[in-house]
Amino acid sequence: MDYRLELIPLPVTDVDRAKTFYADRLGFTVDLDFSPSEEFRVVQLTPPGSACSISIGVGLVGTPPGSVQGLHLVVDDIHAARAELVGRGVEVAEVVDMGAPGKPTVSYAAFTDPDGNGWTLQQLPT
Template identity: 75%
Template sequence: MDLRLQLVPLPVADVERAKSFYVDKAGFTLDHDHSAGDQFRVVQLTPPGSACSICFGIGIVDTTPGSVKGLHLVVDDIHGARAELAGRGVEMGEVEKMGAPGKPTVSYAAFTDPDGNSWTLQQISG
């Protein structure tokens, strides 16, 4: 049995602000933006190179905006990815490394969207 995660809904307060952040600053591809009246709108975006997308909008989720924490974006070059996002205006945390003797080093750099949903860049190097 294959189980493929394809879509993660995010709670946001302002759909246009979130769309602008993810497209213009985070560099996600806008896949879909559809409205059906005033009570439903779905915006779907995909991070570059990812098979999994995010979505937000109106009538999508009823959780508190900013309540999704710890989504990970795995990268090959954390310093390059961090610099690219920071260059687009994303407020990035510093790169932090974690590891143990004989184990791969795992590096992290965090950021949040305008609502406070949190993301972590992650690089595992052996």
Template identity: 85%
Template sequence: MDFRLELVPLPVTDVDRAKAFYVDRLGFGVDVDFSPTDEFRVVQVTPPGSACSVAFGRGVVGTAPGSVQGLHLVVDDIHAARAELAGRGVDVAEVTEMSAPGKPTVSYAAFTDPDGNGWTLQQLAR
């Protein structure tokens, strides 16, 4: 039995602003933008190369905007990924490295969406 995580809901205050950030700034592809009523709208976007998407909208999730933290985008070249996002206007932190004796180094660079939902670029030593 496979258990695949393929969708993470994100709470946001402004759906159009969030969509512009995820599509124009982060380069995510739009899978769905559906609004059958004024009270409900779901936008689903997927990072390039990912099997997992994020969804946000009106009536999608009841948690507070900005309350989701620790989402990781795993990349092969964190410096190139950080430079790409910074070039698109994302306020992404400098790369930091974590290591422990006998363990490979893992690199991180954090950023948030316009509502404060927290993301981290991560490069694993392979």
């Protein structure tokens, strides 16, 4: 039996602002934007190359906006990925390399969406 994580709901205050951030600033693909009523709207977006999407909207989750932390976008070249996002207007922290003696280095660079949901670029050792 396979168990695939393919969708993560994110609480946001302004769906259109968040959609613009994720699509235009981060380059996520808009897979779906569906609203059958004012009480429900779902927007599904997928990062380039990812099998897992995020959903934002109205009537999806009861958690407070900005409460999701520690989402990782794994990249092959963290410096190029950071430069691309910074060039698109995203405030991304400087790259931090972490490792232990004799262990491969893992690199991280953190950023948040407009509501404070926390993301991290991560580069694993090759």
